[in-house]
Each structure stands twice: as structure tokens, then as C-alpha cells.
Amino acid sequence: MIRSAKDFWSGLLYIFFGLSAIVIALDYGMGTALKMGAAYFPTVLGGLLIVIGSISVIRGFVIRGAPVGAFAIKGLLMVVGATLLFGLTVRGAGLAIALPVFVILSAAASSRFRWRPTLLMAVGLTLFCVLVFVKGLGVPLPVVGPWFGW
């Protein structure tokens, strides 16, 4: 039985990353201790991760630990989703569209979301970012993007 879920799951993650590191590095050329190839250091790190992960998994069965606790699924999906959508749309749609959408979507992740302040904020932040980042600091982002004929 898993008694410490945190140790168990983080151990599995370490093992996953360690194994992937080693397997992918198989293509890179090991070299020798004298003349280390591209795979040498990552393979050592991967091995270490597997050892650490295994200890952690074993600990998960032996030690009693706190449960992981509920994930903020809504927050996670909305915040990360809004971020990715911003990345996808900002070049094509331009800041004037992509940024308010970003603000509204991410703000909607909060349980205290209300439309009025959010819309005000979306407008304010968009104006601020266009003035400071695009006009002021010269970040090459379109205000209105090619998707809308610019």
C-alpha cells in the first residue's frame, strides 16, 4: 500500500525523467571519462535520478506522509490554457484581441470572477501593454494582426 503519496509520485516522476534522459542519450555517443561525449553527463544525471526516484518510491511505501491534496484543476487548465492560447493568437490576431482574451480567460479561473472589473482590467492592461511594450520598448508584436487584414 502507498503510505506517502507525495514520495511515491515524485519518485515515479524522477524515474520517468531519468529513464527518458538515458534512453534519448543512447544516440549521442558516450565517449570516455577522459574525452566525454555528449551522452556522458546526461547519462550520469539520468542514473542519479533513477536512484533518487527509486528511493523515493520505496519511501512512499514505508513512511507515512501527508496526502497530495486536491489539485486546482480549474485554475491549472484556465491559467495554462489562457497562456497557450495567447501564444497561439498574439502574432496573428494582435495584442488588441489576444490580450483581452488572455485577461478574461485567466481571470475567469478565479471563483471571485466578476465581469465588470475584469472587462475594465482587460481594456486598461491592453492599453498599458501597447503603450509600454510595443510603442515604448519596441517589442515586435502587432496591435492588430494579419488575421484582421493588417
Place this chain on the structure above:
Amino acid sequence: MDLIANLALGLSTAVSPGNLLYCLIGVFLGTAIGVLPGLGPTATIAMLLPVTFALPPISALIMLAGIYYGSQYGGSTTSILVNLPGEAASVVTTLDGYQMAKQGRAGAALTASAVGSFFAGTVATFLLALFAPPLAEAALKFGPADYFSLMVLGLVASVVLAQGSLLHAIGMVVLGLGFGLIGSDVTSGVQRYTFGIPELADGIGFVTVAMGMFGLSEIIRNLENESERSVVIAKISSLMPTKDEWKRMIAPILRGTVIGSAVGILPGSGSILGSFAAYSIEKKISKNRAQFGKGAIEGVAAPESANNAGAQTSFIPMLTLGIPSNPVMALMVGAMIIQGIQPGPSVIKEQPALFWGIIVSMWIGNLFLIILNLPLIGMWVKMITIPYQHLYPAILVFCGIGVFSLNNSTFDIYLMGLFGVLGYVFSKLGCEPAPMLLAFILGPLMEENLRRAMLISRGDPMVFLRRPISATLLALAVLAMCTVLIPAFSKTREEAFKE
């Protein structure tokens, strides 16, 4: 005297109207973002870093340094007024600072913090000016093996000082080293772990990782328990401490400064260990030890002084060796590289105006802090009261545009999102992100020095023990590890973090 000539050179650089202005802007912005609950210096600097790209190197670094101690000071203000520490180093300040605030002595606590920080900052700046040149001189003798061992020591120290499980801290360090290797291998030119994605050929930017793991994942974490985030701010009546309070804070400030300065130089620590150590020592030797935890001004003055002294002296290993000692310094190293300066022992010789300009501007920045913060306290209080649901979309937007502007690439926005998820999942599993970020920036450096050391020694690993500098550093690393593994010591570590 050399020191005076150097400081004069620094002064002439730092007080040029432009640099003075950037220092002021840095301190102001740093404080403004730093007072926001839940935003520590690492997230603040990562967020504001892109703003400095357009500046010349000296101004950019002066502004960043200003952002750093501004954000740290802002964090203390929030710790005192609302009991919400922005980062680990200001956790101790909440203990007595918030208690004082509850008793109506918030003003006195803020002044104690400001005065202590200013004094500590002044002393630490002089220490930096005094010790950096000889250290840089010594660092020129460092071989690859010595650098490797130094980084091992730094990582071990960051593991020892991380909160929570030791095993997970080690795991995060190794993982961070690995992520640092993504991209073209300098020696062989092989594309490692790039999955054929051209944007990954130059590796993952550390700002991207920092924004994801400290910015995004922190926001997601805060969305978990929104109801707990109701902010009640203590009223500030008078900023002036009483005569008795002034008297009581002198000795703690002096002791805090000494402890903080000494500890800040250690790799891996930054200001966290200093403020913890200063608080626990004060608690042991103070005449008013019974009052600790119930609003003792000593319990604010000492850790705040140590905190700021450590923030200042942690620049020493970064400026002289080019090795960052904590995530904030890792960001500074990254900023220097972006500005075309390779941090290391040669900076002081090749760019004396830059080096001494930064040092003197730190002192000026500390002066700005005390002038700025106490009169502007009403404004900072208003910033703290901004409800979180209105704050985090703005943070996200700044992170999004900021991370894009690094390489003008939307790919970095996706990566930031990915590291946000990763950071959130790991923090749910009790694994802290701070050691990982430090390891992330050290990864390629470590590999390079390991390779060189082994090449020079013809494949003999004993080189790490034969060279006296390297052997000493490794011995220190083993010693640091022992302090956690030996039960008596590890108990004090747990207690220190519990407080």
C-alpha cells in the same frame, strides 16, 4: 588608496543622472511588485528583466540590483503588515513583525526594518568593495576542477537550505542540471533533447523557467485556496519607534548585519539562512527573549538586517567567480550574459566602471529605499489591498509579453506554460523549485568544467581531491551534507524551518 579611488570611480558612474534615475526606477518598481503578497524577488526580477534589455549594460544591472533589494524590502513590508511573506527569507519577519502590527506598533516595526536594512546594506556594500578584488584575484587561479567543486558546494548548500525533504531537494537539483543541458552540446555540437525543435537548439532560457516555475505555478497554487486570502491590514499610527525601542534595536541590527554578511557569501544560501540564523541567535541571547514571537522589535530588526546584508554580499561570488549562489543571482548572471558580459573574475579588471558602478549604486539604492519607503508607505498599503483576483491576470500578462520579448518567439510562451504545470505538480508533491532553478543555470557550466578537468588530468578523477582548492570545497560540501544527515543537526534544521 585603491579602495577610495575605486569607490570614486564607482560613484562617478552611479551618480550620472541616467543611472541615478534607473536606480530609482528599479527600487521603486521592485518595491511596488515586491509588496504584492506572494511575489518574491525571483518572480519580480524575472518579470521585470525584459524591461531592462533596451538599456546599456551598466544601467540595466544597476536597475536590476535596485529591483532586487526593492522587492526584498517590499516583501518585508507585506510580512509585517499582513503576515504574508513573499519569500522564504521574510518568513521570520512575520513572526514578530506581524505581532507588533497587531499591537499597533506596525510603524515602529517598519522603521526598524528600514533602518536595519539601510545600516546592513551600507556595511555589506563596503565589505563587497573590500573583499571582491582580492577574491577575484584568487579566482583567477581557479582551475576547471576547482570551479566544478565550487558548484558542487553551491548545489549542496542549496539542498541543505531547501525546505522540506532532503531527498526531493537533491532530486530537483539533478533534474535542474539535466534541463540545463537541453540544446546544442558546446563540445560535440550534438543537439541534445531538442526533439528536432529548432527553438530548443540554443537551450531553454532561464527566465522562461523562472517565470513558469515561480510565476505561473505560484498563481495556480494561490487559486487553490482563494478564500484564505482575505487581506486584513494592520493600521499604521506613527512610524517613529519609542526611545526604548530605538535602544533595543541597536545591538540586534549590529549582530544581524555581521551574521547576514558572513552567511550571504556562502554559495547556495542567499539571504534565507542569514535571517533564520540572526533570529534564532537573537532569541537565545536577548534580554527580552520571553517577548519573542509576541512582538519583540529585536525579532524584526535582526533578521531584516541580516536579510539585506546577505542580499548584498551574495553579489560577491556572482561578481568575482561568475557563480550564482541563489536563483536571484542566477537571473543576474543571465542578465549579464544577455548584455554581452561574461560574469567572472575578469569583469573587475576589464570593466572597472561597471563593477564599481554597481557596487556604489547598491548603496545609493539603499538610500533611496529608506527615503522612498517610509514616506510612501500609504501607497504600498494600497498596493497590498488590491484583491488577488485582479492582480494575477496582470502578472500573467506581464509574464506572457516579457517571456515573448526575450527571443521574440511565441515558443517561449508555450515553454513557460509547460514549466508552470511542471512547477505546480512538483510543488504539490512537496518538491521545491528553488534548488532546481539554480541547478538549471549551473548545469552546462558544471559539465564544461568537468570535461575540462578530466581532460587536463588525463581521465583521473582524483584531480578533484589533489588540488587543494577543490579538495577544500568538496570537504565543505561533505561537511554541509553531514549537518543534515547527523540527527542532532537535522533536528535544528527542522526546528529552524518550523519557526
